[in-house]
Amino acid sequence: MNARGEDNPIRVGVLGAQGLMGAQVVKAAGEAPDTTVVATVDAGDDLARLTGAGAEVVVDFTHPDAVMGNLEWAVANGLHAVVGTTGFTDERLAQVRSWLSAKPEVGVLIAPNFALGAVLAMRFAQQAARFYDSVEVIELHHNRKADAPSGTAAHTARLISQARREAGRKPGADATTSELDGARGARVDDVHVHSVRLPGLVAHEEILFGQEGETLTIRHDSMDRTSFMPGVLLGVREVLKRPGLTVGLENVLDL
Numbered sequence: 001m002n003a004r005g006e007d008n009p010i011r012v013g014v015l016g017a018q019g020l021m022g023a024q025v026v027k028a029a030g031e032a033p034d035t036t037v038v039a040t041v042d043a044g045d046d047l048a049r050l051t052g053a054g055a056e057v058v059v060d061f062t063h064p065d066a067v068m069g070n071l072e073w074a075v076a077n078g079l080h081a082v083v084g085t086t087g088f089t090d091e092r093l094a095q096v097r098s099w100l101s102a103k104p105e106v107g108v109l110i111a112p113n114f115a116l117g118a119v120l121a122m123r124f125a126q127q128a129a130r131f132y133d134s135v136e137v138i139e140l141h142h143n144r145k146a147d148a149p150s151g152t153a154a155h156t157a158r159l160i161s162q163a164r165r166e167a168g169r170k171p172g173a174d175a176t177t178s179e180l181d182g183a184r185g186a187r188v189d190d191v192h193v194h195s196v197r198l199p200g201l202v203a204h205e206e207i208l209f210g211q212e213g214e215t216l217t218i219r220h221d222s223m224d225r226t227s228f229m230p231g232v233l234l235g236v237r238e239v240l241k242r243p244g245l246t247v248g249l250e251n252v253l254d255l
């Protein structure tokens with residue numbers, strides 16, 4: 001394959017192109033010198049538009065209910081995939097691996113968050129988790145978001161929980177004995193996760209650690225959806241070189 005650039009751009013198909021994220025991806029991949037958008041797919045469109053237009057990589061920002069069907073089709077048709085859509089459980093990831101086992105040359109990158117700062121915040125939280133028993137995650141998003149908690153918060157909670165387990169730490173106790181349903185948030189792997197939805201917000205996360213006499217707060221803010229685009233474009237370039245399933249942009253950034 002010749003080097004990818006203006007003369008030989010990566011041919012991208014965008015799923016969910018009319019959505020908040022999809023529209024940004026169409027713009028960013030259309031403007032980058034080494035990528036070109038050859039097809040866009042929205043709800044109800046025929047996925048065969050992608051192969052018909054010669055797409056090599058699909059980018060999916062659709063809906064947790066739609067993404068698995070899209071991904072199964074893409075892998076079966078030999079298309080690489082960069083996926084930002086949320087909702088990936090361990091069971092879903094296992095299903096993707098099983099589709100890929102029949103197409104070992106295909107690469108799939110699934111990332112709960114493509115913003116550099118969010119990826120760093122998760123890594124910092126994972127590091128801090130070894131030293132604190134008590135932690136709470138607060139995620140704050142725009143009110144058009146379909147899912148709660150956010151994929152990023154759920155991923156953060158799982159990373160913290162795993163780091164605590166590996167360090168032999170147990171979740172910190174608190175004195176709450178009676179609570180209104182939901183007052184202490186959802187529990188993801190024993191980490192309390194609180195979701196705020198407000199118009200005006202984009203995507204924000206706070207990870208709060210506490211121990212006697214001190215707290216540590218790690219906060220990331222996406223003020224604009226352009227914050228996700230360098231990560232998405234990096235994913236499009238890298239997925240061509242990475243057959244199999246990669247979960248998390250941290251693996252591409254080599255953090």
Ligand SMILES: NC(=O)C1=CN([C@@H]2O[C@H](COP(=O)(O)OP(=O)(O)OC[C@H]3O[C@@H](n4cnc5c(N)ncnc54)[C@H](OP(=O)(O)O)[C@@H]3O)[C@@H](O)[C@H]2O)C=CC1
Binds near residue numbers: 020062087113115228
């Ligand atoms: N990983 C990351 O960095 C980020 C991930 N996300 C995630 O991406 C997803 C999309 O977010 P966002 O853009 O805000 O949501 P939007 O609702 O704005 O966009 C989703 C779009 O996908 C369309 N759609 C639904 N089903 C299909 C389908 N089967 N095929 C093609 N298109 C379809 C929707 O159409 P219709 O409205 O007609 O149903 C809509 O236009 C969410 O899961 C969100 O959490 C968001 C931001 C960053």
Ligand SMILES: O=C(O)C1=N[C@H](C(=O)O)C[C@H](O)C1
Binds near residue numbers: 113114149202
């Ligand atoms: O829906 C969003 O907006 C976002 N979704 C992702 C998530 O659920 O974590 C990533 C980011 O938080 C924006």
